Amino acid sequence: MLNQLVETKLAAMSSKPQTTRNRITGVVHLPGGQIILLDTPGIHPARSALNQMMVKTSVSTFRDVDVIVFMVDAQQGFRETDSFVFDSMEKVTAPILLALNKIDRASKHDLLSVIAEMDAKKRFAEIIPISALHADGLDILSKVILNYLPEGPPYFPEGMITDSPEEFLIAEIIREKLMNLTRMEIPYASAVKVESVIRRPHASLRIDAVVYVEKLSQKKIVIGENASMLKKIGKNAREEIEKRFGDKVYLNLFVKVKSHWSENLPDLKELGYTHDIH
Numbered sequence: 001m002l003n004q005l006v007e008t009k010l011a012a013m014s015s016k017p018q019t020t021r022n023r024i025t026g027v028v029h030l031p032g033g034q035i036i037l038l039d040t041p042g043i044h045p046a047r048s049a050l051n052q053m054m055v056k057t058s059v060s061t062f063r064d065v066d067v068i069v070f071m072v073d074a075q076q077g078f079r080e081t082d083s084f085v086f087d088s089m090e091k092v093t094a095p096i097l098l099a100l101n102k103i104d105r106a107s108k109h110d111l112l113s114v115i116a117e118m119d120a121k122k123r124f125a126e127i128i129p130i131s132a133l134h135a136d137g138l139d140i141l142s143k144v145i146l147n148y149l150p151e152g153p154p155y156f157p158e159g160m161i162t163d164s165p166e167e168f169l170i171a172e173i174i175r176e177k178l179m180n181l182t183r184m185e186i187p188y189a190s191a192v193k194v195e196s197v198i199r200r201p202h203a204s205l206r207i208d209a210v211v212y213v214e215k216l217s218q219k220k221i222v223i224g225e226n227a228s229m230l231k232k233i234g235k236n237a238r239e240e241i242e243k244r245f246g247d248k249v250y251l252n253l254f255v256k257v258k259s260h261w262s263e264n265l266p267d268l269k270e271l272g273y274t275h276d277i278h
């Protein structure tokens with residue numbers, strides 16, 4: 001939804017839960033105003049220090065916003081995982097809009113029954129069916145969001161869609177490719193850090209990045225036989241970075257073991273996972 005509204009892939013996407021780990025800002029410039037979207041990690045029962053940090057990031061964002069968009073899959077309906085998020089908003093005073101997503105996959109019956117179920121909760125200021133994938137209903141959603149925003153001067157200059165540094169955006173592209181190409185615990189044991197981005201003559205970029213995993217066995221999987229997996233991740237990432245930044249990209253990817261990085265606060269901080277946003 002964020003990516004469609006800002007017309008740029010800012011947030012990594014995958015079919016695996018807990019893809020988003022940081023709060024990502026996306027600015028939507030509309031004739032009637034500016035929407036500053038704060039995309040947050042999913043709120044879930046968190047065990048590791050990383051996951052606890054993610055949930056803290058999300059919950060602390062409740063205090064910073066004028067309106068919340070709560071999203072439920074229209075086909076799957078309101079599940080236990082949604083109920084966990086819903087309960088976390090108990091004390092929230094900001095108006096909550098309900099976006100029923102993936103209507104491209106939901107039948108009329110699915111949609112009507114989820115609307116009835118959610119309406120009965122008497123918690124949502126509006127219910128808006130959308131398909132983020134097909135950008136269906138997003139014009140309505142953005143109009144509704146604008147209605148809930150206070151008047152004021154624009155926070156971001158025209159044309160600026162995020163405040164995330166280039167290194168972060170590139171690391172997220174690499175992490176998305178890795179998450180989509182690997183299975184089991186690998187996506188969750190991996191973090192990506194961009195060490196340097198050097199602009200060279202003839203519009204080319206040289207990027208050095210490291211994939212951190214927690215064990216040697218995971219490093220072997222991420223590299224793959226004859227480095228086939230690492231090459232695939234690198235190729236997919238490079239193509240998207242080139243599309244996004246419009247330059248020829250030389251991407252040097254390394255894989256390193258950092259034991260227990262997802263449990264270790266200094267490691268989390270070094271990898272860009274902190275919840276001290278302010």
Ligand SMILES: Nc1nc2c(ncn2[C@@H]2O[C@H](COP(=O)(O)OP(=O)(O)OP(=O)(O)O)[C@@H](O)[C@H]2O)c(=O)[nH]1
Binds near residue numbers: 021101102130132
């Ligand atoms: N069919 C369909 N798929 C969608 C739609 N919107 C998102 N998806 C898919 O749903 C999956 C999850 O999307 P994400 O953007 O990673 O979801 P998220 O809510 O940000 O999840 P986390 O970051 O993991 O908390 C991806 O495979 C998307 O392609 C939609 O409108 N229709």
Ligand SMILES: [Mg+2]
Binds near residue numbers: 011012013
């Ligand atoms: Mg996400």
